[in-house]
Amino acid sequence: MESTAAPHPVLRTAVLxxxxxxxxxxxxxxxxxxxxxxxxxxxxxxxxFFPPIAAVSSQVLLRRYYVSGPGLWKSIGVGLLTALIGAGVAAAGLYTFARLADARLIEQHLTEAHLLLENAKDLYLKQPNGAQQYAATLKGLAHTPAAFAQDEFAKKILLGLLISIPGGVFLRK
Known part of the structure; x- marks a missing residue:
């Protein structure tokens, strides 16, 4: 049974x-x-870790709108939508920050990342296909605001999606 106090509780909870x-x-x-x-x-x-925590929290919050529980699809849906919106807002924010901040910050980050990778090069080379992994990691470093935003979105959405599905199954009633 649905509560009539709030229209579209899944959407409202996920957006908030x-x-x-x-x-x-x-x-x-x-x-x-x-x-x-x-x-x-x-x-x-x-x-x-914020989006997975938020996905489960939104699933818990959604339960207050339904007397007998939101059901499987609403529970999973609110978690997935929360993770998607959270990741999108975070990526947009990082993109905006990277565009507005001093470009030397990105250069400084790349210098630090190259130094860290250079220090770990021996560990890479000891593993099978280590040279290829090292080269791919070096090549895959984000160096533009768009690349940072894409990385932010991908990491946040992945963890959020992985946690929201089992969370939704567990919190469906």
Whole structure:
């Protein structure tokens, strides 16, 4: 049975949770920048856990609209949509940040990334196909605002989707 208090509870919950999640991801990048940390570096990936947490939280929040539970498809749907919106907002925010921030930040990030990869080169070369992996990793480094946004979106959506499906199954009733 549906509650009639709020129209479109799946959409409302997903949009609210997704936008808040994306804003938190943007806030994390800004925090890194303002504390003189590399906003494009490995610490940025700590915010990759926000969308999965938000997806499950939105599934829990959706349950308050339904007396007998939202059902499987609504529960999975709200999680997937939350992850999609959160990832999209985070990617748009990182793209905007990268476009507005000093371009030297990206150059500094690339210098640090090359140094880290150079230090790990021996580890790559000890593995089968290590030279190819090393070259692919070096070539795959993001170096434009669009590439950073694409990387941000891909990482956030992947984790969000992986967690929202089992979360939806578990929280359907």
């Amino acid at each position: 949770s997704g936008v808040i999640t994306g804003a938190l991801c943007i806030a994390w990048v800004m925090f890194l920048y303002l504390t003189d940390n590399n906003p494009y570096g490995p610490k940025r990936t700590l915010s990759d």
